Amino acid sequence: MQNPAHSILPDTAMTENLDNSEQNAERSDDNPSSDASPPPRAQETTGGNGKFITMDNIQIYPDRPLPRYDNGPVKAYAASDPKGKDKEGYVALICEPELVPRRKIAPFYRETGNTTLLRLNKTDICYWNQTREQRFVFVYHDLCEQPLLTGNIAPPDISFKNSFMTELVIRPIVSALRELADKNMFHGNIRPSNIYYAKAGRDQPVILGDGLSLPPGFSQPILFETIQRSHADPVAKGPGSISEDLYALGVTLATMMYPNPKLEGMRDEEIIRKKVELGSYAALTEGERISSSHVELLRGLLHDDHELRWGMEDIMGWLDGRRLTPQQPKKKKQAMRTLKFADRKYISAYPLALDFHKYKEEAVMVFEDGKLQEWLERSVDDKEAVERLEIAQSSINSYDSSSPAQKREYLVSMVKTALAPDLPLHYKSLDMMSEGIGYALAKTFILKHDLRPFHELFDNKLPISQLYMQEQAHILPPKMFKTFEQCRQAVRQSRVSEGLERCLYMLCPDVQCLSPRLEGFYIRNAGDLLIAFETLCSKGQAPENFIDRHVAAFLSVRDSQLIDSYIFDLNTSEKHRLIFAALKILAASQKRFRLPPLPNVAKTLAERLAPVYERFHDRHMRNDIDTKVQKAARDGDLNGMLSALDNAEMKNKDFHSFRNAMIEYKNLSNEHKQLTNGLQHKATFGRVRGHNISVIVSAILATILVVLVILARWSGNSFI
Amino acid sequence: MAKKQKEKDTKQAKPARKGMGMAGRILFIFLIFACVLFRATALLVCVGMLPTIAAFMVTSGYYRAKAYAIGILNFAGCTPFILKLWGSGNDFDSVIDLLTDPIVIIVMYMSAVGGYMLNWCCVSFVSSLMYEKGKMRIKSIEKRREELVERWGEEVTGSIPLDPDGFPLESDKASLRRKF
Secondary structure, three states, X not given: OOOOOOOOHHHHOOEEOOOXXXXXXXHHHHOOOOOOOOOOOOOOOEEOOOOEEEEOOEEEEEEEEOHHHOEOOEEEEEEEOOOOOOOOOEEEEEOOOOOOOOHXXXXXXXXXXXXXXXXXXXXXXXXXXXXXXXXXXXXXXXXXXXXXXXXXXXXXXXXXXXXXXXXXXXXXXXXXXXXXXXXXXXXXXXXXXXXXXXXXXOOOOEEEOXXXXXOOOOOOOHHHOOHHHHOOOHHHOOOOOHHHHHHXXXXXXXXXXXXXXXXXXXXXXXXXXXXXXXXXXXXXXXXXXXXXXXXXXXXXXXXXXXXXXXOHHHHHHHHOOOOOOOOOOOXXXXXXXXXXXXXXXXXXXXXXXHHHOOOHHHHHHXXXXXXHHHHHHHHHOXXXXXXXXXXXXXXXXXXXXXXXXXXXXXXXXXXXHHHOOOOOEEEOXXXXXXXXXXXXHHXXXXXXXXXXXXXXXHHOOHHHHHHHHHHHOOOOOOOOHHHHHHHHHXXXXXXXXXXXXXXXXXXXXXXXXXXXXXXXXXXXXXXXXXXXXXXXXXXXXXXXXXXXXXXXXXXXXXXXXXXXXXXXXXXXXXXXXXXXXXXXXXXXXXXXXXXOOOHHHHHHHHHOOHHHHOOOOOHHHHHHHHHHHHXXXXXXXXXXXXXXXXXXXXXXXXXXXXXXXXHHXXXXXXXXXXXXXXXXXXOOOOHHHXXXXXXXXXXXXXXXXXXXXXXXXXXXXXXX | OHHHHHHHHHHHHOOOOOOOOHHHHHHHHHHHHHHHHOHHHHHHHHHHOHHHHHHHHHOOHHHHHHHHHHHHHHHHHHXXXXXXXXXXXXXXXXXXXXXXXXXXXXXXXXXXXXXXXXXXXXXXXXXXXXXXXXXXXXXXXXXXXXXXXXXXXXXXXXXXOEOOOOOEOHHHHHHHHHHO
């Protein structure tokens, strides 16, 4: 079946033209109260006999892939601007629909203007012929040659000199990272295969590749992730901090300058275990002779303790020639005796936490028979962990579920969080960093996987518990208490605009509207939404309900002014309220985004307005309104339709006239009843009046007679 | 049982008898005095108005109007002879002369018959006229009611439960749709 988005690109390809102002794009997306400019329209979808896809002024060539720019599943293609002055050409990264790109930070990324960062030209939507759907596209300037490495670790035949690395790699990349840090941005994709040699004539020798086209850190190999992030599902790593970028830089340097051949071909689990057991620095540089000039740098950057890892100040100092000694890692609390768990012996809580969810039956047993608490108290002597475990214990005791399997999952999650609060939140098969939950939820929604784990997660306050335990463990948690509490409230409500859909849009600001009726479209805001509806309506595929659960939640989170006044109406079963609320929301969107006429949406709405007309008592008024609405609908003017219907004076007049008509009807009915009763007795009907009239007539006649008699006698003519 | 009910209805239909009012009493006393003063005239009137007296005796309620109609014309029929009596001395002999004249009696009594006929004609005419008018009015009411229903819907009849805005409640709306 042909995707409805097909052939509608001229209407839907809206450009976030970064050349105008990235802030404009942000305004139209995030701050709808500001003046949103109308989305520009692409002139055509395809051209050159289908050899390229046109996206505003950019032409993308699907038959000319540029694999060196590929970012995991996101493929890169050559692009050009035939009318532009830039002769270097462009590269277009076509995002995958289920992997939400970081489009909200794109404007800020471009503002940095750092020459070591791949220069972003624009972000946009295009109709991707191969999959027959709209895709989000990042268009970068094509400034790069090959990456420094095609793999993660430098092969033995390639060696990078220290001076090259310091001056031509470390310095420019640190400057780029500093600019990103200033804007509180996380790159998340620093690795040798994403650092490119710049083309000849560039200011910088190397260029750091794309980090926006996928969820944060999605394509980053485990090797380049900190121990904490490496445990999260790739999609659920969430945006990290500059500290994680610097760690990735440290791994990059280590794998390029001192490649450890043992790491090559090692499975992810083994890499993580090695990092946990030896520490990242030792695991990466095992057996390598490190140059004295780089020992401090690598030790500082590869510190596993987030607080002790080198920050931007430290690395800048190192680049300036100051010799700094990285702080020694805090000694981990080790037990006096080991704890046997799933046939393995554990000497500290952290490795136990890493394996705790893998053996759930044993996990329940070791917790419920009190061995774990006893071990933590007596052998490890970790009072904070014991405190957290007590919190978990009280939560588990008060947890009410009829399903033992569910209770087991809850127990494992809580205990694991208590043992290592900085690890990703584990629940069932999910492992997610707090800020990555939204991306994981988006992927689950798009792929139509089971959403129940997320529902249970929020309902059981697991993310809140984790943040609370992080606070207890003096780990600075992301400021998400309020958001997760709102999510918990949302999943407990079945109203339109609530539920998991609301959680999705609250937790993942980058995600497009995922309404099932809008599959194939990429909806960033209410303007996109209307244009998608216009296309669907023009093809006779108008959705039964324009404002479904997804659309309502999406607008409520992103553009609450458009919809929040009508949430009550959207949750009633009264059709007139539903359709009128939809009209109001769509009309407000048309006005807000200054959209051109939408005759097909207007026509579809006009056909469904019968229940709204029925809210006028006067049929004549209904006809008048219908005439006005149909005229506005022909013009595609939703606001015209709305103003024809939403007139308080008219409604007032209608109500009062109806009340008078009711009184008149009642009076007529009473009269009718009286007359009908009277007419049933034909013999007596009207007799009283007849008698009265006869008296009057006889009186008149008698008077005339008497007068005549008197006159006759007076005149002397006595006739009797 | 039905008979009893009918009797009861008849009793209810009869106007309650009232005692003579103050004005009636004054009038009655005045008439007594007039009769004493104008004995001859009073005799003529009493004999001439016998049909009226009979009519008043047999009618009650709104039928009393018939007696009035008879009485008024009966009196008009007596008037020439009263004038004649007054012109011939207003004594008993003259009255006897008049009362023994069959023409006088015929004229006076025929005027009463005229009153009766006039009443009959008027009642028949007016009641049939009003009956037809009533039928026309019913048609006009029905037409107007249809117009009101057509313009304002079935809810204008007040026969279906309405919400505060005057619209049928949802459950009734469904039944309305089935009906119309």
